[in-house]
Amino acid sequence: MxxxxxxxxxxxxxxxxxxxxxxxxxxxxxxxxxxxxxxxxxxxxxxxxxxxxxxxxxxxxxxxxxxxxxxxxxxxxxxxxxxxxxxxxxxxxxxxxxxxxxxxxxxxxxxxxxxxxxxxxxxxxxxxxxxxxxxxxxxxTPNVDQHRDEYYPKTVTEQANAALAYSKALERRAELDPMTGLFNHVAFEGHVCEALARGASGGTFFMIDLDDFKLVNDTLGHPEGDRVIVEFADVLSDVFAQDAYVGRMGGDEFAAFVECPLSVAQAEAKARTLVERWTACSDGRVRLGCSVGLASVARDQTFFDLYHAADKALYASKRNGKGRFSW
CATH class of the missing domain: 3.10.450.50 (Nuclear Transport Factor 2; Chain: A,)
Structure with missing residues (x-):
């Protein structure tokens, strides 16, 4: 042939x-x-x-x-x-x-x-x-127990030898996204709902999406796309440190919720820092960027009220050129 x-x-x-x-x-x-x-x-x-x-x-x-x-x-x-x-x-x-x-x-x-x-x-x-x-x-499908760079789930096998420690690890792991270590969608929603039930007056919801992520997969390949997801999760965790719930909602979509009161200026400073930090990670092969939508907690709002408000703001950022934040 x-x-x-x-x-x-x-x-x-x-x-x-x-x-x-x-x-x-x-x-x-x-x-x-x-x-x-x-x-x-x-x-x-x-x-x-x-x-x-x-x-x-x-x-x-x-x-x-x-x-x-x-x-x-x-x-x-x-x-x-x-x-x-x-x-x-x-x-x-x-x-x-x-x-x-x-x-x-x-x-x-x-x-x-x-x-x-x-x-x-x-x-x-x-x-x-x-x-x-x-x-x-x-x-x-990938083994949820298998960590990055492991050829078999060695870590979880070792944990199984300590029954009490392993039980606690399982409870925690059930809340985490296996690729990034952030809260998964369900756990993130649960923590935000608990915060709203406590009041969370003045809290801020951040909806984040990677710009043109499909281009990363198409240009550099899926293994590189996975690496980008992981690196962005690390930047996101660093920007929000210990003062927020941070989760992967699925794919290249993430969210963060700061329960303590933030002024508009403080919330925008967080979003601006995230956008700038992630853009600076571009290495010349493909341009990296993210867009952010913000929503403040209003009286009697549910998780879905906040989610949809922030998601609407996120798409406003996308329509207005990406690599920015909107309310």
Missing amino acids: GETMERVWLDEAIELAKALWRAYVLEPTEEGGRFIFDSLFQSDFSLIGTGKHEMYPNLPAFMGGLGRDQEEAEGITFEILDDYYEARPLGEGCCLVFGTLWVRERPSEPKSLLVEMDTRFSMVFRREGDRWLLAHLHHS
Whole structure:
């Protein structure tokens, strides 16, 4: 096979991989199911998934599981936040497509906990006539117990040897985002709700979003994108130090809540420092920036009142040029 034809075939395999994920995630319909079925290698298909039950050695077993999965997901709408694909030839008429897929539920109304999947996958395609067919799929999600730069969850294994200490660590870890160590969405909301119940008069809610983050992934790759997320979390924690609850709301979206009273000038100084500190982290390969939306606590406000007010202000910052803050 010539180099040009090989590239064309590999690009075809990537496009089929994208279409299959979209049919599974975005179109759990009979038509989507038919497309998936027609795209599988009928005589020798297998799948290993993230669920304990997802070990399908053949096509009939997989199609039965697919039907049950679609019934369970009925009424839930998903969106693909980001994806990444690479392809490699495996010999005559066979290739591998691997990458990542980040999917999150899109609720019709605010929810405390959203269904989210950040998976890594590998797909083996076999050529049949003038098209590719999927012969094997393996996808998995990262181990929440495994720290950055660990090749197996050594830390949590060591902690397990001290039962009392480990129990306390588990309670704490349940509140944390595994990548950044910040509060996860649910824990952050819970702490802010507790603060509001105490009064939190004069408190300030900061909604933060990285500007053009998809460009980082597309330009430098997803491992570099993960590093950017981690470095921003470190800057965010440093700017707010010990006087705030700081959380990762999902993806490249973060939030901070300062319970003690802040003047407008003090709150804006925090936002300005964050924007300037993060912009200064640019290293020439891609420009880094963030936008901030602020909202002050008003009487009888709920978490969602504050969240939506700050989110509205955040999008005003985005519309006005990014790399800035708004109320």
